[in-house]
Amino acid sequence: MLIQFILMIFTATLLGWSLGYNNMATIFGPAVISDIVKYRTATIIGAIFIFAGAFLGGSSGLSTMSSISPVTFDVAISSALGTATVVIIMTHFSLPTSITQGIVGALVGVGLIEGGLNWWIVGKIALSWLITPFGAIAIAYVSHIVISLFYNRINSLRIRGSFVRLMSFSFSIYASYSLGANNLANVTGPFIGNGLFGKEEALLIGGAAMALGFLTASKRVIYTVGKGITTMEPFDSAISIFGAGTSLLFFSFIGIPISSAQAIVGSATGIGFVKGIKTLRLRTLFKIVTGWLVTPFVTASIAVIIYMIMKVWG
Amino acid sequence: MSLLFGKKENEVIKAFHNHLDMVGKVIDETFKLIKLPCDDNCTDIVKNVRQFESEADSIRRNAETMMYSGAFLAQSRGDMLGLIEAVDKVANKAETVADVIYLQNLKIPDSSIDKYIKEYECSLEAFKALYAAIENLFDDFEKSKNSVLEVEKWENTGDGVERNLIRDVFNMNIELARKMQLRELALQIGDIADRAEDASDRIEIVILKLNM
Numbered sequence: 001m002l003i004q005f006i007l008m009i010f011t012a013t014l015l016g017w018s019l020g021y022n023n024m025a026t027i028f029g030p031a032v033i034s035d036i037v038k039y040r041t042a043t044i045i046g047a048i049f050i051f052a053g054a055f056l057g058g059s060s061g062l063s064t065m066s067s068i069s070p071v072t073f074d075v076a077i078s079s080a081l082g083t084a085t086v087v088i089i090m091t092h093f094s095l096p097t098s099i100t101q102g103i104v105g106a107l108v109g110v111g112l113i114e115g116g117l118n119w120w121i122v123g124k125i126a127l128s129w130l131i132t133p134f135g136a137i138a139i140a141y142v143s144h145i146v147i148s149l150f151y152n153r154i155n156s157l158r159i160r161g162s163f164v165r166l167m168s169f170s171f172s173i174y175a176s177y178s179l180g181a182n183n184l185a186n187v188t189g190p191f192i193g194n195g196l197f198g199k200e201e202a203l204l205i206g207g208a209a210m211a212l213g214f215l216t217a218s219k220r221v222i223y224t225v226g227k228g229i230t231t232m233e234p235f236d237s238a239i240s241i242f243g244a245g246t247s248l249l250f251f252s253f254i255g256i257p258i259s260s261a262q263a264i265v266g267s268a269t270g271i272g273f274v275k276g277i278k279t280l281r282l283r284t285l286f287k288i289v290t291g292w293l294v295t296p297f298v299t300a301s302i303a304v305i306i307y308m309i310m311k312v313w314g
Numbered sequence: 315m316s317l318l319f320g321k322k323e324n325e326v327i328k329a330f331h332n333h334l335d336m337v338g339k340v341i342d343e344t345f346k347l348i349k350l351p352c353d354d355n356c357t358d359i360v361k362n363v364r365q366f367e368s369e370a371d372s373i374r375r376n377a378e379t380m381m382y383s384g385a386f387l388a389q390s391r392g393d394m395l396g397l398i399e400a401v402d403k404v405a406n407k408a409e410t411v412a413d414v415i416y417l418q419n420l421k422i423p424d425s426s427i428d429k430y431i432k433e434y435e436c437s438l439e440a441f442k443a444l445y446a447a448i449e450n451l452f453d454d455f456e457k458s459k460n461s462v463l464e465v466e467k468w469e470n471t472g473d474g475v476e477r478n479l480i481r482d483v484f485n486m487n488i489e490l491a492r493k494m495q496l497r498e499l500a501l502q503i504g505d506i507a508d509r510a511e512d513a514s515d516r517i518e519i520v521i522l523k524l525n526m
Contacts (some may be wrong), residue, residue, distance in 0.1 A: 032386045034387045034389060035384045036387070117337075155453075155454045155455055156450050156452065156453050156454060156455070157451055157452045157455055157520075157524070158323060158324070158327065160524070161323055161387060161390075162323075164387060165387070231409075233389065235391060236388050
């Protein structure tokens with residue numbers, strides 16, 4: 001029983017850590033690169049808010065994730081471990097991946113073998129994935145137009161600087177909170193119920209693991225990943241983060257975990273539409289389609305293999 | 315938190331003002347060499363020009379260090395660094411004018427002194443407009459646009475004066491070597507306004523970026 005508990009904590013921590021580690025650069029990269037906030041301050045503040053988001057707003061997604069298929073120790077561990085393996089391999093080879101889509105794919109894969117798959121929930125999640133990029137495009141597009149109305153009236157370089165700084169910093173905090181609230185379900189959702197994690201344990205462990213990911217995100221990763229986003233002006237990148245944060249928060253209210261990467265890609269595309277720049281490139285489409293199709297399929301396959309091994313070994 | 319509310323920016327903006335004041339002093343001091351016949355006072359004036367120019371350099375370096383330590387968004391820092399360096403080149407050019415007069419012991423003929431003064435005044439006005447453009451850039455960049463146009467206007471006026479002056483110099487009955495010296499002086503004075511215009515071009519780019 002103790003080994004089972006340790007294994008659950010280890011797997012959830014691994015997933016939460018990689019989720020925080022991979023998203024820290026996306027959320028705080030522009031602010032750190034623009035020298036709006038120092039790297040260490042960003043990791044600490046981000047960690048506090050991702051934890052707060054997970055703990056205060058993460059509970060609604062937990063039930064969705066644990067309702068995909070009947071929760072057992074084998075299902076939870078094989079899904080979480082399968083996803084963690086794929087995420088680590090794909091991150092190592094710099095391939096686009098999404099933990100959200102990975103974990104759902106894994107649960108569906110194992111659920112198909114185990115039986116009792118809740119197709120209604122699966123359908124709802126799949127639909128939300130389709131909506132995410134377009135929703136983020138719309139939010140970023142409208143936000144940019146609205147905020148620009150105010151911003152363009154500021155004729156002082158000094159005030160504009162402070163405005164962009166505050167905007168970038170507060171939107172990064174907001175997105176950290178939203179990420180915690182939305183993605184907690186990916187980390188500990190599969191372990192909820194059936195004598196595994198309790199709700200409070202799930203919130204604490206998941207939130208702490210994601211915060212750890214934020215805290216350990218290296219400066220190098222922030223600069224490498226962040227540079228891809230900061231080809232935009234700081235004002236635009238701040239709104240892009242706001243768009244992604246709002247998408248994440250919206251879906252966390254209705255209890256559906258979505259991919260933060262796709263929310264960011266969609267949001268950046270929305271900014272591109274306002275600016276009249278062709279940002280929707282083949283690479284971007286490839287990222288989205290990989291998230292939709294390849295990641296769930298690969299994690300499902302690996303999770304099923306792990307599940308079969310666990311069954312054979314009893 | 316000071317990063318968020320622009321404490322460092324205020325320090326850099328103050329340094330920009332101090333730098334502009336010092337560059338203004340270099341230009342004013344050099345003007346004395348044109349207006350007055352070069353006698354014993356010359357050495358003191360040139361000494362002042364060098365000292366003010368060197369102080370302007372040190373203010374610029376301090377401002378650059380402050381910028382690298384986090385003032386302004388990283389993306390706009392390059393523009394600000396380029397701007398202060400461009401302003402510094404105005405002071406360098408004024409110092410060159412002082413050197414041309416002092417080191418070559420150049421005597422401006424009485425018949426053309428007024429035209430040299432007029433040309434220098436055009437460069438001085440171009441600098442004053444540049445000063446206003448930079449001052450407004452931080453607080454109301456829409457006003458800066460007018461000052462940028464003003465710099466251009468004075469640079470063009472100065473160009474016209476410079477051309478007439480050079481024509482007059484070559485019509486004078488003096489040695490060719492002296493003509494060449496006087497021509498160089500006219501060109502160097504014109505360059506002060508040119509450099510002011512280069513700096514104002516940078517302001518124009520900053521404003522264009524802000525309006526994008």
